[in-house]
Amino acid sequence: MSRKNLPFVFALACLLTPALLHSQDLYMFRNIRKAYDKGTRAYDGRPGPGYWQNHATYSIDVEIDLPTREVRGSAAIRYFNDSPDTLKMVRLKLAHDLWRKNSQRAYELAARDINEGVNVRAVRVRNAAVDKFNQANTFLDIPLEQALPPGQSIDLEIDWTHTAPAAPGTPRECVCDSTTWFAAYWYPQVAVYDDLHGWADMPYNGMQEMYNDFSDYDVRITVPGNVMVWATGIWQNPEAMLTPEYLNRYKKALAAKDVVKIFAPEDYARRAAFFKNQEKHTFVYKAEGVPDFAFGFSDHYLWDARSALVNPATGRTALASAAYNPDSKDYYEVCQVAAKGLETMSTFLPGYPYPYPRMTVFNGDDGMEFPMMCNDVSIYPRSPVTLTVHEMSHTYFPFMMGINEQYYAWMDEGWAAFFDVMVSDTVAGESLGRLRNYWDHAGTDMDMPPVTPSRQLTTGYRVASYNRPQAAYLNLYQMLGYERFHRCMVEYMNRWKGKHPQPHDFFYTWNDASGENLNWFWKPWFFEWGFPDLAVGRVDTDGIVIENRGTMPMTVSGIIEFSDGTTERFLRTAEVWKSGNLSITIPFATGKTVIKVALDDPHVSDTIRENNVWER
Ligand SMILES: [Zn+2]
Structure with missing residues (x-):
């Protein structure tokens, strides 16, 4: 640039402040900037005056056939278009098409589990059957004969079946044994339509995780009569289902400060009847304002539960449960760890009351989070503290904070990795040493700036999502000190709870709440190539x-x-x-x-x- 252009540049800069000054500080992709210029997001880190997001209500009936592993479901979805756009189609996610032959997968799955994917048996739109829909790339796109205008809702009904995978170690879900499952990504769910990218268009390939709107669920799960179901939300019909002794134990646990053994080894030894109905029975669970719904079930799992005080100011409690195989020796302490974890997260870090009424850590074969549910493998003889805390801490990110992990996985895994150290060590009362060894990868060609969209990453995904942000947050925490760090965290959560923040919403909010422009810190840690030395x-x-x-x-x-x-x-x-x-x-x-x-x-x-x- 020659000197004579400078006055012009100066005049331009004056015209465009303050938006341009903010926006020039941290690089922003051109397509993302449009949302800020339109006012759905703001340069001070708040949701903009025009912020919007869509939501749905789900009423689902599902029945499990254990011998065939078939899931038979029927979902009635009311989808609300709160966007300013007229929608000409609705996109549903069929994550189970990961198992469909010819689907793209991030890794090999057992050949015997590859099948026809989700069998969509019927689709009804506004109560009329439709046969024009496009099932491809783990999506079900339903074109609307009559478009959905802003401010209106549409009723969809889908009947489907699919077969759960039999092989052990499948991602997210598990058929852990012939009568024990963890069901995840199991129903047709409306994809997110947002102000940044329109309809989410990334096929599910088994790697990138959640991005969902906040919705209400009313789910009826039918299983054989001796099977217990634990799920997202509050169990609606325990009185109708449990025999008096076990109903009493369940009610006792809701208020207990110590672990109550609801289903204990002795109960199984004497073949106790937990349930009134020995034939098929139906569990009803409801959850409000959650981004997903998962459930686990078994006919031989132990069940420990106790209450955790998650908001000392109001006295609000949440029920912490562990549901586990009697052979999983580490699991006998998981309920206590879960309760202490919920209390520590609520009062220390992130230092924000646990937002849900329930948390069940289910002994599956993964380390995977869902709202109010974790699918956690037994890691005996290691301590279960870090795994339990890690997966539970995802309650805040990506669930409460609505993170898009297909683009910004570091915005949730980075925090969970930070809590691995800060919260796990507090719960355990000792250093468990869960540092992610960023230094092993830093500055190599595996080390991408975390703001690189996650969907563009392959082998660099973990370093960018877990290791580097963990190191950044630990340094940030030491620098700001607890009070200031916590104040920024609470402000960020208050602003974006139940919404969909993207990276600049986080950076700008922390700049605003800390009272200091921290871009000198954000840039090298999150935006640039380099390494600490x-x-x-x-x-x-x-x-x-x-x-x-x-x-x-x-x-x-x-x-x-x-x-x-x-x-x-x-x-x-x-x-x-x-x-x-x-x-x-x-x-x-x-x-x-x-x-x-x-x-x-x-x-x-x-x-x-x-x-x-x-x-x-
Ligand atoms: Zn995680």
Whole structure:
């Protein structure tokens, strides 16, 4: 640019402030910027005045046929178009078409489980049968003869069947044994139509996870008479189903501060009757304002439950349950871990009351989160604390906060990985050491800036979604301190709870709530290539020179050893790199002779360790 253009550029900049100044600070994709310019999102991080999102109500009947593993369902969906657009079609997700032959998959599935996918038996729109629909790429697109205008709703009904996979280790769901399942991604669900991308168009290939609107569910699940079902939401008919002794135990658990063994080994030993009906029976579960619905069932699982105090200010509690195979030795402590985890998440980090009335950790064969449900494998002889906390903490991200994991997986996995350390260690009362070793990958060609849309990532997915953001948040936490960090978190949650934040909504909100433009921190950690590397540069007579030879601002922590046998610790947060300086000097007691300096903070993700120690 030549000098004579400068006045023009200056005039243009003045015209376009403040929006342009904000928006130029952190790179934003051109298509995403349109939402900010239209006012559905705002440059201060709040939902814009024109923010909108769609939602639905689901009324579903589903029956499980155990011998054939067939799922027979009928869903009545009322879909509300709260967008300003007239919709000419409705797109449903048929995640179970992952098993359909010729579907694209991120990894191999057992050949015996590949089948015809979801058998759509009937589709009705506005109470009239339709036969024009397009089932492809794990979607069911239903063109609307009469379009759906803004502000109106449409009734859809789908009858379907599909066969659950038999092989162990299938993603998200499991037929754990012949009478124990965890059912996930199991019903036709309306895809998200949003202000950023219109209809979500990423086929489900088994890798990228949730992106769903917030909807109400009323689900009736029919299973054989001796089978218990645990599900998202509140069980509506325990009185009609449980025999008096077990109904009493269930009710006791709702208020109990200690674990109640609702279905105990002794009960199975004496063949106790849990249920009034020994034939087929139907569980009714309801949930409001949740982004998904999952359930698990078994005829031989133990059930522990107790209440957790999730909002000390109001006294609100949630029921924490563990449903597990008696052979899973780690699971005998899971209910207690879950209850403590809910209380710790509610009051410490993220420090926001657990938003749901239930949480059941179900002994499946994955580590996978659903609203109010986890499908967690037994990891005995390891401690179940981190796995339990990790999957439960997803309640906040992506569920309560409505994260689009197909684009922004780091916006939920990064937080869950941060809670792996902060919340798990608090629940366990010791350091479990769940750092994700970002330094092993940092700066390699596996290390992509986290703002790279997740759907564009393959082998770099985990580093971008878990490892690097975990390191960033740990450094951020040390820098802001608990009070300020928590204030930003609460503000972010208050603004975006039940909505769909995208990355800038997060960055701008934290800038706003922290009272400081943190872009100097966000840019290197989330937007740019690079890696963290601190080094002990040299020892001067008046201080230790610590050099930042990498690109990321990070905590400086370590120890100085003197010739007289004494030591001195030092700690500076990432704030010291704010001005872009390449080194800092850490003073030490005058008159002493330094013999050794070592950088040593366990949370620091220093990539090159050889330059962390200086010895005379
Ligand atoms: Zn996770």
